Amino acid sequence: MGFFSKLFKGPEIDMAKSEANAKKMRALFNEAVEDGDGYRLLFGYTEDVSRFNYGFVHGSKTKIGNLIVGWNEATETIAAVPTVPDLSGRGDAVFYRRSEILKAYRNKYPTDAFVIYPDRKGYLAINAYDWLDDENLYVYVSQEAELAAFTDFFMNRFAKK
Helix, strand or coil, X not given: CCHHHHHHHCCCCCHHHHHHHHHHHHHHHHHHCCCHHHCEEEEEEECCHHHCCHHHCEECCCEEEEEEEEEECCCCEEXXXXXXXXXXXXXXXXXXXXXXXXXXXXXXXXXXXXXXXXXXXXXXXXXXXXXXXXXCCCCCEECHHHHHHHHHHHHHHHCEC
16 A cells, blocks of 8 residues: 555544444344334434434534434335434434435535435434544444445435425
8 A cells, every 4th residue: 555545545444343333323223113123224413403302412513413323125214313422322213204204305515414304394414424433423433335325225215306
């Protein structure tokens, strides 16, 4: 590996820590969702915290709600479980079933977010990345494959206008 490729690669991911956090995410999600093993999981966050329990919101200047996002391809359902960055607690799951939502789309501007409108009164914007390293705000987890699978599911099976 050359000098420049090392320079631009970014920090190394601690896979042991990432996998341990993925296991904690699975345990919390399965506590909140009855058939939790039927869902694939992704860690995300939202700035639309009004729909979630404020006890599980970590705030700085903007209030950020951490979410464990599960999706079930067979039922075309997304479940969002609010949590805290150290995965020490969770709120109740909120379910978004494709047949029951008003619209859903991927918003590229100003943020890259998956936006779901369950009705005319509110929305959920899920921000997710291949991995996050600010442990004060987010769960430390590598999820490149999960993000690709969720993006495919959302764009090809879940999104609607």
